Amino acid sequence: LCNKDRHWRVCGECVESVRRVCGECTVRRVCAECTQGVWRVYCAQGVWRVCAGCVESVRRVCGECTVRRVCGECTVRRVCGECVQGVWRVYGARALRSLPNMSVSRLARGCSRLFLLELEARAEPLCFILSCERSASTRADAEAVRRAFGSARLFSLLVDGGGRVQRARSHAELMKALHAQLPPECIFSPLTSFLPGVKDSLIRGFLLRDESTSSSTERLLSDFRQSHSVSVFSYEREQDGDGQFWWCQEMFRSPATEPESGQSQRFYVKPTTAPEHHPAMLNMINSDVFYRLEDAYQVLQECKNVIPESMAVLEIVDQQLEACKQNEGFPVIVLEGLDATGKTTLTESLQKALAATLLKSPPQCLAPYRQHFDSEPPLIRRAFYALGNYITAAQIQRESSQRPVIVDRYWHSTAAYAIATAVSGPVEKLPALGSEIYEWPSDLLRPNLVLLLTVSPQERLRRLQHRGLGQTEEETQLEVNHLFRQKVDEAYKRIQNPACVVVDASPSPDQVLQQVLHLIRIKCHL
Ligand SMILES: Nc1ncnc2c1ncn2[C@@H]1O[C@H](COP(=O)(O)OP(=O)(O)OP(=O)(O)O)[C@@H](O)[C@H]1O
Numbered sequence: 326l327c328n329k330d331r332h333w334r335v336c337g338e339c340v341e342s343v344r345r346v347c348g349e350c351t352v353r354r355v356c357a358e359c360t361q362g363v364w365r366v367y368c369a370q371g372v373w374r375v376c377a378g379c380v381e382s383v384r385r386v387c388g389e390c391t392v393r394r395v396c397g398e399c400t401v402r403r404v405c406g407e408c409v410q411g412v413w414r415v416y417g418a419r420a421l422r423s424l425p426n427m428s429v430s431r432l433a434r435g436c437s438r439l440f441l442l443e444l445e446a447r448a449e450p451l452c453f454i455l456s457c458e459r460s461a462s463t464r465a466d467a468e469a470v471r472r473a474f475g476s477a478r479l480f481s482l483l484v485d486g487g488g489r490v491q492r493a494r495s496h497a498e499l500m501k502a503l504h505a506q507l508p509p510e511c512i513f514s515p516l517t518s519f520l521p522g523v524k525d526s527l528i529r530g531f532l533l534r535d536e537s538t539s540s541s542t543e544r545l546l547s548d549f550r551q552s553h554s555v556s557v558f559s560y561e562r563e564q565d566g567d568g569q570f571w572w573c574q575e576m577f578r579s580p581a582t583e584p585e586s587g588q589s590q591r592f593y594v595k596p597t598t599a600p601e602h603h604p605a606m607l608n609m610i611n612s613d614v615f616y617r618l619e620d621a622y623q624v625l626q627e628c629k630n631v632i633p634e635s636m637a638v639l640e641i642v643d644q645q646l647e648a649c650k651q652n653e654g655f656p657v658i659v660l661e662g663l664d665a666t667g668k669t670t671l672t673e674s675l676q677k678a679l680a681a682t683l684l685k686s687p688p689q690c691l692a693p694y695r696q697h698f699d700s701e702p703p704l705i706r707r708a709f710y711a712l713g714n715y716i717t718a719a720q721i722q723r724e725s726s727q728r729p730v731i732v733d734r735y736w737h738s739t740a741a742y743a744i745a746t747a748v749s750g751p752v753e754k755l756p757a758l759g760s761e762i763y764e765w766p767s768d769l770l771r772p773n774l775v776l777l778l779t780v781s782p783q784e785r786l787r788r789l790q791h792r793g794l795g796q797t798e799e800e801t802q803l804e805v806n807h808l809f810r811q812k813v814d815e816a817y818k819r820i821q822n823p824a825c826v827v828v829d830a831s832p833s834p835d836q837v838l839q840q841v842l843h844l845i846r847i848k849c850h851l
């Protein structure tokens with residue numbers, strides 16, 4: 326969100342497509358309906374739209390960028406942010422035209438993209454920028470790049486074409502294809518590219534380190550470029566007079582089919598300090614966590630042509646939904662916790678003890694679709710779970726006018742699992758306590774009490790083995806990945822309004838029930 330001057334602009338054509346613009350916050354999407362009103366810059370690493378007034382500036386972008394679409398409605402838009410030479414910000418067509426060349430290029434150099442390469446979950450990632458020159462670098466910096474890149478052939482792939490649904494699916498398909506098709510000597514690691522502090526600027530991809538000398542990798546890369554809307558880059562190693570190695574990036578060219586043209590620009594890899602916050606935070610709102618029904622709804626609408634099940638889910642949402650923000654009936658108590666902490670056992674006993682209605686999220690009516698959405702990339706899977714909460718909210722609204730309601734998982738699970746999946750690395754990389762990421766959606770019914778069941782990792786594992794059911798992707802992750810477990814647990818505890826009350830669920834089922842009944846009596850006056 327724009328934290329600066331809260332300046333908003335609305336396209337005259339479509340009032341719904343309000344976007345945020347200010348000197349600090351730039352615009353990424355105009356609106357789906359408003360393609361008439363913009364220019365698009367197709368750049369080496371992304372697609373950007375530019376206002377019709379900025380023709381002059383567009384020509385000045387990098388050699389790789391071209392302008393394809395023209396019309397004359399929109400006013401201020403961001404110019405090429407993806408040009409590896411840097412970002413140009415335009416606060417008005419006239420202002421840009423009057424900018425002298427010198428200041429444009431100074432602006433450009435100051436605002437480049439950062440790249441974050443995550444070689445191992447526990448290790449510090451390598452963060453670098455691309456620079457036109459070999460600028461001075463410390464021995465430690467040079468060593469960090471050498472360790473990460475080694476002596477293998479290097480390629481990077483960034484998924485930057487198409488809309489967000491297509492990008493999310495292309496990224497997932499690309500990962501599967503890399504796993505299945507790359508030769509064993511070729512390993513790949515997650516690479517993200519982003520503009521520090523600029524929301525929605527994250528582009529995901531991979532860095533490939535190929536120890537083989539076979540040309541099959543190049544053939545595959547050419548195919549991926551065609552079939553997965555990815556930009557592909559190759560890296561070359563140079564040694565300077567002092568014996569120091571430098572890596573240069575340029576657009577990938579398949580030696581077999583694309584003759585050397587001498588046109589491609591080369592950029593040096595230069596290590597830099599990693600940002601304080603994990604870059605996944607830049608894209609988290611409306612990609613991993615949804616704070617309004619309409620935002621999650623919109624994602625499934627965009628999926629209609631590629632995922633027929635989306636239509637069925639949206640129909641259920643339409644049928645079930647009522648405006649429900651405040652719960653004014655009997656108390657609503659949500660039970661949260663990692664898998665196998667005892668939620669189902671406890672919710673069933675609470676149902677009996679309180680003569681309550683028992684609900685869950687995602688609700689039963691979405692059960693036939695859950696497996697399908699669990700196999701989709703995070704953008705789509707998370708939108709599905711978010712919609713599940715709104716359906717559960719409508720059910721809570723109806724039931725709580727009659728009797729107390731117990732809910733097995735709700736918003737805390739949706740947000741905590743999404744945040745923990747999006748943020749790679751250790752728990753310290755999570756958004757800080759108090760971040761807007763942990764806020765409750767303004768249009769989602771709030772429960773009266775949220776209880777977070779906790780047990781030791783050993784006890785949880787024992788209960789999991791004892792239970793022996795099928796597993797979702799998240800459950801498998803929880804079992805094998807200690808870091809993921811810690812992050813889900815911590816994210817649960819950081820969510821606010823309502824925050825959860827932590828309950829030690831390690832005693833016997835009856836002792837846990839008595840403890841929880843006591844809490845409910847105090848907090849909900851039941
Ligand atoms: N207090 C307890 N002491 C010992 N075992 C328990 C206790 N509560 C539940 N269990 C056992 O642990 C296993 C997991 O419990 P349960 O299915 O209730 O967890 P859950 O949190 O609902 O899991 P999930 O979120 O994966 O559905 C079951 O076999 C259950 O019998």
Ligand SMILES: Cc1cn([C@H]2C[C@H](O)[C@@H](COP(=O)(O)O)O2)c(=O)[nH]c1=O
Nearest residue numbers: 664686687710734738739742797799800
């Ligand atoms: C509600 C919800 C669940 N999940 C994931 C988290 C767990 O691993 C499984 C467990 O679901 P169960 O029905 O309790 O067995 O689903 C999620 O990722 N997001 C959610 O909103």
